[in-house]
Amino acid sequence: MNLRIDVEKKQGNFLLQVNAEVSGERIGIFGQSGSGKSTLVHLISGLLQPKKGEIFLDDECLFSTAKGVNLSPERRRIAIVFQQAMLFPHLSVKANLLYGYRRCRIENRRIRPEALIDLLQLQPLLLRGVENLSGGEKQRVALGRAVLANPRLLLMDEPLSALDDTLRFQIIPYLRSVSEEFGIPYLFISHSILEMQLMVDRIVVLREGRTAETTTPDQLARNSMAHSPKGYLNLLHLANPLQDNGLYAYPWGHNTLLISDGEPTKQSLFELSSREIILFKKHPEAISARNLLECRVSEMFDSDARVGVVLLVDGEKLVAEIVHSAAEELKISVGSTLFAAIKASSFRKLG
Amino acid sequence: MILVPEDIAAIGLSLKVALAATALALPFGFALAWLIVFKKFRGKMVLEVLVNLPLTLPPVVIGFFLLLLLGKNGWIGKLLDASGIPIIFTWKAAVIASATVGLPLLVRSIRLGMESIDQQLIEASRSLGAAWYDTLATIILPLSMRGIMAGSSLMFARSLGEFGATIIVAGNIPGLTQTIPLAIYDYASSPSSVTMALSLCLVSVLISVVVLAAHELLSKKLDRRSAL
Known part of the structure; x- marks a missing residue:
């Protein structure tokens, strides 16, 4: 058309x-x-x-x-x-x-x-x-x-x-x-x-x-990441979870995502706000967030006072949002490797 | 209750005139309401005022205007005379008088019905491939049915009571153009006919009650249908 x-x-x-x-x-x-x-x-x-x-x-x-x-x-x-x-x-x-x-x-x-x-x-x-x-x-x-x-x-x-x-x-x-x-x-x-x-x-x-x-x-x-109430929304279509200690373990590329608000068998759509992803320079020793993903920075973009960091996790994409000073402290640049921590409760099921 | 043959004729004529006037005014009333509600055009205000004028004018004035228009030397009267159709002082004149006087009531009711139709229903219909006349027939007409019904009963009842315009254009000829109000007027002017007048008044009340009851019943039925 x-x-x-x-x-x-x-x-x-x-x-x-x-x-x-x-x-x-x-x-x-x-x-x-x-x-x-x-x-x-x-x-x-x-x-x-x-x-x-x-x-x-x-x-x-x-x-x-x-x-x-x-x-x-x-x-x-x-x-x-x-x-x-x-x-x-x-x-x-x-x-x-x-x-x-x-x-x-x-x-x-x-x-x-x-x-x-x-x-x-x-x-x-x-x-x-x-x-x-x-x-x-x-x-x-x-x-x-x-x-x-x-x-x-x-x-x-x-x-x-x-x-x-x-x-x-x-x-x-x-x-x-x-x-x-x-x-x-x-x-x-x-x-x-x-x-x-x-x-x-x-x-x-x-x-x-x-x-x-x-x-x-x-x-x-x-x-519109910087002024949207929920930042950039990552949308994930996930299916066929396994039950794991009260959480749902969804296969996601080669990784597994642990999500609290899952649903057995059915395909579900989840949103994950860019503000719910915490980035680490090195692998943290122990952490309460249930998902820790090793990822590579494929791209960075500015949205007013914020920096959007596009992360590649085994070919899957996620956008995280940080402030400029954090980007400088972590010395993030395209190609650097980071660890992304996401709580199991940060994924919101849409349908 | 005493009813002489002239009274029976007056009752029959009243019903006939009221029915014919309503039927005659309906298409005009519907078209006028549609124009006023849905169309934008120059002179809409003038049209609205003209349509509502009979509501405020004394019926006698309307009757007089109609007489000028339909009389032997009037614009329409000349045409009718030439084609050999007499109007003045026949029951047809009574129909025209009632239709003119009742039209504003009809238009008002239909307008109210049409104004309550969601504009988007009409837009939906057009975008689904209906031409304007198709939308008019399949969406606007059925959805303004309540207004049409209410207007028709109002108009019918008003026509039954029409006096001032009728007596001028149709006269008061027993058996020919004498409707219930005109007959009552005749009786009332002679002191010996109080009972006769009262009988016709009772008939009037009875007809009005039947019309109102029929209207209520029909609108209940419409409500039930739309609630399904």
């Missing part, structure tokens, strides 16, 4: 001026609230018209003041997943799911409802009224409804913001898998760096109505 957008839109005192070109299947639009993300979603989907400019999706002109083109929303084939599920309250779950499908031209119907219902595990919900669904179920139906419209692009407008943490990490695999399974590219809009790290490959960053930069999730996480 290639999206080229160069638009200007004034709303009251707020001026949105976006100029960006992004390619890829999983693109993020990142910005704090009030940065113009929502307006941009409306402009791309055709629910609002820019004052001037143009929008191209894969060489098809969706909007252009110069050419006098303005495709109506229903002809753009861009489906939206909103923050709230926005299911039609007067229709059943099944009728909601098929709303877009029935309006999609037959030659564009690539996705079979049965396949999608299976993938999203919606079968048990089909005959229920939409008011009798839980928040997570509603969002799954909303996602299914958008996908069944067989869109060229899915616009996910903060689809996880209204969900609590547990549900959020239950929905993420669904969001990713429908896009992969059915080959629908998506634009994922959010103000959460963690969601960006989990959902997208490229990011357009909006700041006060303007495109600030185009970057990667990792770069974004590194840049």
